[in-house]
Amino acid sequence: MNKPFSQACENNKDPILAVLREHLGSGRLLEIGSGTGQHAAWLPAFLPGIDWQPSDVAENLPGIRAWLDEGPSNVRLPLELDVRGSWPDETFEYIFTANTFHIMDTDSVRLCIRQAGEHLVRGGLFLIYGPFCYNGACADSNARFDTSLRAQDPAMGLRDYTWIEECMREADFEPVADHAMPANNRILVFRRN
Numbered sequence: 001m002n003k004p005f006s007q008a009c010e011n012n013k014d015p016i017l018a019v020l021r022e023h024l025g026s027g028r029l030l031e032i033g034s035g036t037g038q039h040a041a042w043l044p045a046f047l048p049g050i051d052w053q054p055s056d057v058a059e060n061l062p063g064i065r066a067w068l069d070e071g072p073s074n075v076r077l078p079l080e081l082d083v084r085g086s087w088p089d090e091t092f093e094y095i096f097t098a099n100t101f102h103i104m105d106t107d108s109v110r111l112c113i114r115q116a117g118e119h120l121v122r123g124g125l126f127l128i129y130g131p132f133c134y135n136g137a138c139a140d141s142n143a144r145f146d147t148s149l150r151a152q153d154p155a156m157g158l159r160d161y162t163w164i165e166e167c168m169r170e171a172d173f174e175p176v177a178d179h180a181m182p183a184n185n186r187i188l189v190f191r192r193n
Contacts, residue, residue: 002066003037004067005021006036006062006064009035009038012129012183013043014040014179015146015154015181016032016098016129016181016187017047020096020126021046025049026049027070027092027093027121028091028093028148029051029052029092029094030092030095031054031055031097031098032055032083032112033056033074033097033099034055035060036060036064036171037060037066037068039098040068040078041068041076045074047073050094051141052072052074054068055080055088055130055157056080057081057152058080059070073100083112083137091121092119092120092124093120093124093125093128095119095126096128096129097127097128098129101128101130101132102130102149109159112159113126113168113170115172117173119181120192122193123191124192125189125190126163126168126173126190128188129181130186131145131184131185131187133148133158134160136152138184142158161186163189164188171193172192172193173190173193175190175193176189176191
């Protein structure tokens, strides 16, 4: 099988790693929406204290497995996870997701946040990478991206930080950090109370 490839994953892996190193210690990490599998095949090698659990919808699992054939030893086999379905009966110290909130509809984002709260240990961190708007405004490139997403599917689109924070607080999370990343992306970090 040819491995799926995302140039964006190649471009953002180093900046994401820098932020993960700042916030992660040791423990289990659930990656929601592992996509191509490139992050799961590369990042954990530099985070030896992390037990990395990739996940995604069923159709993406073969591609993730193809990447993990060469991946580090602290990565588990990917598990099937649709945020609207059943989640693993496990808890994690960390949950990480990259470039998922803008392709999920708002109900799925809200459900993902709620489920994350139920699957993180107290004090656990939820780290979310992607493009966001702030008070209804975003960078020109993000505004164009948002328009193109909504043209494909009106349920998709960039989420506003204020709305994300509100959903997080409802699920008993508090904001920890908001890191600026290349290409007008961010990593938002929230702690479960």
